[in-house]
Amino acid sequence: MRKIECELAIAGGGPAGMASAIGAADMGLSDIIVIERDDHLGGILNQCIHNGFGLHFFNEDLTGPEYAERFISEIKRRFIKYLLRTMVIELKDDKCLIAVSPNGLVEIKPRALVLAMGCRERTRGATRIPGYRPAGVMTAGTAQRYINIEGYLPGKEIIILGSGDIGMIMARRLHLEGCVVKGVVEIGNFAGGLTRNYVQCIEDYDIPLYLGHTITNILGEERVEAVEITPINADGIPDSSKKFIETCDTLLLSVGLIPENELSRQANILLDPITGGPLLDQYFQTSLSGVFAAGNVAQVFDLVDHVSDSGKKAGENAALYLRGEIPPWGKETASVIPGEGVRCVMPQKLTENCQGKLNFYLRASTHRRMVLLDFSASDNRIIYSEKINIVRPPEMINIAIENVDITPSGKYYFTIKEEYL
């Protein structure tokens, strides 16, 4: 087994991993290895041929592959090493990685590590939709890859369960390919993805959106023949007296994303049950000191621009850690807790006082207008407050707070409350 030692290893060569590598390199670190399982760098961006990427990061409207290409060329320009077709299969709690490729097994021993494994889609099994098990049930992301990279269609008459961003983008994509998109079925009362995707992918093409509905049965033995759609009543339970059958040959699922933390679990890194990612301190550091996490492995982000942001910072912090300028994961860290109206928050831990800006990523738990967002200590002392016109769970709230002084082991809360006009 080959053995490699390096300063910084990055598990994953998607947007988060590439940004981390660049961030670390720009802090003067040279001995970096990016480990990517696919044939190319870029991760999921390579199959996202639609536009809308880079509006924040580059102030430009790019497609996924274009956005990826910007980072790939930056990686090459800095001569950052990367391994392709190489998958990390083991992470030990001394940061040692075992990766596998057709060239064999390699043990990588880095002094610091960034986890950038991204996320995976929830599938039919996890949603417990009963019925037959025919061909033609596929996650939206798998369909996207077959259409955009392989040139094949999953089917001709499509129903999509879940109105996450990928689901809505695939509704438009399939419509443009001449498929009949017979409906997007969403269990909630709002579209699950970004407003702009709802407008540009659903409204603009008159695709039926069934809000407050779910799929309660899948019919067809060999290939999907139909699905049963049922409205949800006021108690949140499917009302079977109002169910109806819609014929289709394909059911695409866009029912959520799960951060890929199999490796984090192996190394006993503490995870946040709400985000599904590691608990992070303000440096994107996990509970295993010197191991950082960025992008969707930490929590599922709304925009790739934010993923790149988090990657860049995680990479920079990894470089600072190697210089001894960042404290290890502390025993007396303060906790940041999602309070009333907040579903999740990142970072969840604060190791020390912060000079300058400290960024928090939050998600609201419900759709609301005219709200007051507070950051407060456990004695109800309000540290920071901001009025926000509208909060939507699919869209992340990015808050920068300056000069936060913390009490060791203290508890801090984010709350979103209705504001009176």
Added chain:
Amino acid sequence: MNNNNTDVLIIGAGAIGMAVAYELSRYELSVTVVDRLNDVGGDASRSNSAIIHTGFDAPPSTLESSLVVHANPMFDRLCRELDIPFRRTGAVLVAVTEEEEEEIPEILDKAHENGVFDLYYLPARKVREMEPLITPKVRCGLYIPRESIIDPFLLVIAMAEIAVKNGVEFYRECEVKNIVYNGRSFTTETTKGKVKSKIVINAAGLNTDKISNFLGIDDFKVTPRRGQFHVIDRSAELPIRHIILPVPTKISKGKLITPTIHGNWLIGPTAEDLSDKSLSNTTRNGLDEIISDVKKLIPAIDKNYVITQYAGLRPVREPGGYHIRTFKNIPGFIELSGIRSTGITSSPAVAVFTCRKLKEMGIPLKHREAVCTVSTPLPIRKGIVMFRELNNLERAELIERDPLYGRIVCRCETVTESEVVQSIKRNPGAHDLDGIKRRVRAGLGRCQGGFCGMHIPKILARELNIPLNRVTKKGGGSFFLNGETKRFE
């Protein structure tokens, strides 16, 4: 069909059909197996609780009891022979209510009548010691050490591989349309042509009534009893080591929880008597019933760890009971009907019993020399070497010999491209996605094909030399993709 003339035609490639084929392949006979599905493994044989029973609760003094009780000890050697995983986990039967507690002496009596003597009474404290997750309400239990777990797919596949190596011919997607007996031999019409044979063995499971009907036998009916299951991911890390059985009711064995040989857990099954043999779907009520019933035994069961679900149809014969029959007016026809949920367990004994029937018919069974005997070193088959079962040094060595072992195509189960390619190239190999899943577990893990769904169809298309949009999930019209994107000149 290459060969439309054979000594023995076996209809059905489930556990029973393949066990018979495997047994007959030791003798100087030509054997052909046909199945309407796209793979070996049958229907009921692949959607069950994956348990090798002891027969402690079989109806006493029946052919079923005798075959199941005697088959159980055959599995240690059979699984070594076939190089497939098998574990004698043992079962704990749990009485929770007062009525259930009163049943325990009767269950013991029944087991003794069946000739199963190695089962032991457990006081409540002992039950909880053995299985701490069992409800504190438990009153007492039984320990049945020889109840065991197996991979039922691999059992049938492994028997099929050796049978085929020994010369048995297997035809998939080959449905029997009619059988004609002319007084000396049988002509069986199938969707792939006609087969002439001296012997026809009906091992068609749920369809045994239909097959026997072709020869005028109409004294029984087979209806499906549906059993729905949930699969719980290994990440649930349940400390459950034994098969946990409820006290059986008059109607069924009840819903159990069992570890699988691959580290997950199964919970189920329901027992729903239906009339339509195509109703292999799961239902909301059925799945909810599984969760609530199993919670009575193990309150810690959590539906958030469910990774998938399936339903199997067990054949229920009316009149009931195992029937291994020959007919005076149709010499050469053997019917194996009524072989219900215990069929996986009984299959090796049913196979030997069927050979005896052939002997009684006057068919000479002469051992072939080149074939495995008791003195052949075991195993006689080498299973596909699984990357995830090896240590890192062994893995490194393997990749050096076969670089495709260095390409992981299924993340959850850590399956490599080499394993997938081997599963396709073996004979009988996988011709569809479900076939690959059953042979090497790619797609069976928590992401249920989310990642490998990108790779495996491409490997299958390449190895079978077919376009990507001809790849199926399970043969027939179950195409994975259905159409191409717009093309521009």
